[in-house]
Structures are given as C-alpha cells and as structure tokens.
Amino acid sequence: MATVAVYIDGFNLYFGMKAKFGRKHLWLDVVELARQLRPNDQVVVVRYFTAIVKNEPAAAQNQQDYLDALSAHNGALFELNLGRFKDRTIRGCYRCGSPYTCICGRPFKSYEEKETDVALGVTMVADAALGLADTTLLISADTDLVPALATVRRVKPQQAIILAMPPGNSRPSRRLTQIGGLGYFSINEPALRRSQLPQTVTDQSTGNTYVRPAKWS
Template identity: 60%
Template structure:
C-alpha cells in the first residue's frame, strides 16, 4: 500500500470541471477524490491550492464556504493554501483596438492568479525531500508544473509520481517519463461529493451553494 501526498491545482481543476460539467461537481470532497483515484493507497495529506476571486462577493463567499466545509469534513488531511489575485491590465482596448494607453476613455482590467502554482511546486519538492508519504499525486493539466515533477524525480528517484488530468479541453501532458498520467473520470467526481450540509466545529452549518447544485 502506497502512502499518497496529493497536490491539487484548484483553479485548473475548477475550470476543467466547469467546462465539461458546469457546476455539477463543484462541492467536491478532494480527499475522497484522491481515494477514488488511488483506491488501494492511503492518503497522507491533500494540499489544495487556490485563490479567492476579486470583485465577486457571492462567488468569494461560495469559495470561503467550500474551503471551510473541506476543512471541517476532513480535518488535518486537508491543507488549503490560499494565494491571491493581481490586477492585470488588458493589452488592447476593446473599443478602439489601440494599446491600453490610448485616448479612448473605456478601460479594461482582469485578474491574474498569483503564487499558487509556485507554492504547489515548492510543496511537492519539499514533501519529497522530507519524506511525506512515498507517492506524489498531482491533479492539474498545467505543464508549468513539469519542473517540480522533474525535481521530485531527481531528489527521490524511487518515489511514485502520478498526474491526474482534470476533465476539459485543456492542453494535456502526453506523457511524463517515470510518471503515470491518467484522466479524471466523471464517476470519480460523482462519488467524491461532500454531504449537502457540513457541520463546522464552531456550530455553523455549511451548505452547498445553490449555484453548485
């Protein structure tokens, strides 16, 4: 039986699920998902990396409720890392098609997720070096995490490494030498949902958001 430490790229998984299943499986128990993906192994820790959205109070509240529910339901097995969003200026104005520093009064901004990919990669390498579990499971289709995978392989050549790809049309890892790559199926997502309501240690009841049903 392998001892699995899992690392979840929260937004990569979110957008993969949303593009394929809309919000049907957003109330996801990430620990149970790892158990579905590695049924013969023991879960040591699931590190979940995300960021709270900006300027969308309802969506931010849903995220916070979800993170609280994950921690309340799974205790120390879940280690949530919350990054941040940085304001990003869109390069060209959508009105006059000139650079953003044009004379057109219409301006556009978006938000770029920061720190989460770096934090995830660092955690993977650190856990491998410290001997947290003997197997790493990465849930992401982001090829920017390849350097972290290679570092884990270099530091701990005997460590098992698996990459579970979220359901979507995102670019896929075709193959990774020395690692197993597979797709997350709908059956695993369906079987890994949190209860409709979760009791928080503070006495609060955390309910699945209406939009996520």
C-alpha cells in the same frame, strides 16, 4: 499499501470540471476524490492550492464556504494553501496607444493569479525530499509545474509520480511526459459523483454550517 500525498491545482481542476460538467460537481470532497482515485493507497495529506476570486462577492463567498466546508469535514487530512489575485494592467493598442474598452465604454480589467503554482511546486518538492509519502499525486494539467515535477524526479528518483488529469484533458502534454516515468489518467465523472460533500457541513469546533450553493447542482 503505498502512501500517497496529493497536490491539487484548484483552478485547473475547477475550470476542467466546469467546462465539462457545468456546476453540478463543484461541491467536491477532494479528500474523498483522492481515495476514489487511489483506493489501494493510504492518503496521508491532500494539499489544495487556490486563491479567492476578486470583485465578485457572491462567487467569493461561495468559494470561501466551500473551502471552510472542506476543512471542517476532513480535518488534518486537508490543507488549504491560499495565493492571491493581483490587478493586471491591460496595455493599450500597440499601434495607436488607445486603451482597450468594452462596447459600453468601460475599460477592460483583468486579474492574475499569483503564488499558487510556486507554492504547489515548492511544497511538492519539499515533501518528496523529506519522504512524506511513497507516491506524489498531482491533480493538474498545467505545464507550469514541469520544473517542480522534474525536481521531484531528480531529488527522489524512486518516487512514484502520477498525474490525475482534470476533466477535458485526456492525456498530459509532451512537456509533462518528457520528465519520464510518470503515470497518468483522466478523472472521470463517476469518481466526481461519488466524491461530493454532504449537502450541509457543520464545523463541530465553531458550530458554523456550510450549505451547498443552490447553483452548484
């Protein structure tokens, strides 16, 4: 039995699931998903990388409840790594200099996710170098992680590297496959369906209870 360390690009997985299946699988137990994806391996850790959304209080609360439920349900097997969103300036028209505005007259605002890709890449390389597990399983289709994967291959040539592609991604891009020796597969709906958290999760240490949001069904 091989050991496997799992790294999840939270937003990449979220947007893939939402685009393909709507909200019905978002109450996802990512540790159970890892077990479903690698049933013959021993999952030693699932590291989840994301950031809390900005200026959407209801969505941010749902997200925080979900992350707390994951931690309460899975204990030390689940590790949360939070980045942040930074306000992004949208420059005006490059010809006339006028600011871009909505039809209602309000200026466009945008936010940029920061630190999560870097944190995921650095952690993945460090774990491989330290020999945490025989296999690196990355749940993402993001080509920004190519340098990190290439570094894992360089520092630990014998490390098995497998990409689990979020829904909507049938195969990795050429930039990813050029690393060489990567296994890959797409995450299917039955695996998501079998990997849902209980409707209600209670944190035994605090007594806090987390309930699946009504719209996530």
